[in-house]
Amino acid sequence: MRLATIRLPDGGTSAARVDRDRVRVLPWPDLGRLLADPNWRQLALVGETLPGEEEPQYAPLVPHPNKIVCLGLNYASHIAEMGRPTPQYPTLFAKYDGALIGAHDPVVLPAVSDAVDWEAELGVVIGAPARHVPPDHALDVVAGYTVVNDVTVRDWQHRTREFLSGKTFEATTPVGPVLVTPDELPPGASGLAITCTVDGVVMQHSTTADLLFSVARIVSYVSTIITLKPGDLIATGTPGGVGAGRSPEIWLRPGSELVTTIEGIGQLHNRCVREERPALAPASSTTR
Structure with a gap:
């Protein structure tokens, strides 16, 4: 599985799963917030397909890590x-x-x-x-x-x-x-x-x-x-x-x-x- 934090058109960010042929937006503001849930592996299997076929705009992978x-x-x-x-x-x-x-x-x-x-x-x-x-x-x-x-x-x-x-x-x-x-x-x-x-x-x-x-x-x-x-x-x-x-x-x-x-x-x-x-x-x- 490949996970990321991407930038959205409205200026915000979202966690995402990057599949071979599509990007799925996940309902967390960034990857760090997703990983904070002990069930992140299962939760990352959900998501809505990002519209369009352009490569996503990648934010820093975990924008604000604790360390x-x-x-x-x-x-x-x-x-x-x-x-x-x-x-x-x-x-x-x-x-x-x-x-x-x-x-x-x-x-x-x-x-x-x-x-x-x-x-x-x-x-x-x-x-x-x-x-x-x-x-x-x-x-x-x-x-x-x-x-x-x-x-x-x-x-x-x-x-x-x-x-x-x-x-x-x-x-x-x-x-x-x-x-x-x-x-x-x-x-x-x-x-x-x-x-x-x-x-x-x-x-x-x-x-x-x-x-x-x-x-x-x-x-x-x-x-x-x-x-x-x-x-x-x-x-x-x-x-x-x-x-x-x-x-x-x-x-x-x-x-x-x-x-x-x-x-x-x-x-x-x-x-x-x-x-x-x-x-x-x-x-x-x-x-x-």
Whole structure:
């Protein structure tokens, strides 16, 4: 089953089931609200066919997750290109929902940086509350898998030892287009080809079998720290091939076409645009 959050003509959003030849609108405002119901699998079988034959307008998959947990340094190839030691434990950081955009929305390049990078990643969406889940049961709480590009503002990331400031700029993180339930994929979504191209040039090409920490280990580890909730998003890390790891370094530019693909799940296609700097208010004058 493939589920999504789509934009409606009236400006609202709706959860949807994306079948091979049609899209069915579900009676929930977004996928996160659907996943909050313990019976979401059965409830997702209902729905009314979306009129028209055009591809739906995808909103961020879960627009407002309770948590967005991300991993750094989770592929050996990326660890090597960044010159980091292999971590003993998952390297975790967070994002806020203001960073999330839909599968075909523009990536906004911050006006304060010229060092914006790409990071193709497998996304995991939680489907049931989970706390202290052992690894051998961790996949039971996964609702499904999606595609993420953890677009990163490198100079801001490296201002401090913590990653957050470079990872959660407004409107930089495409997620979607759909959630694919685990029954359609290998266990833990392992062994899927993952690719990122920029302006038609392949920059990253790997497989999710190369994750240092598997989906099961990640979910178990995070659930030991905090309760995972339905709709929570986990981005599992990126393989080698990022712009910062090249010589010379390569960065996204206004007009760059960023395409992120994971076998069996789907594709993000995002054009990069420069953030418009807000106009400065004129200085007030005081008459004496």
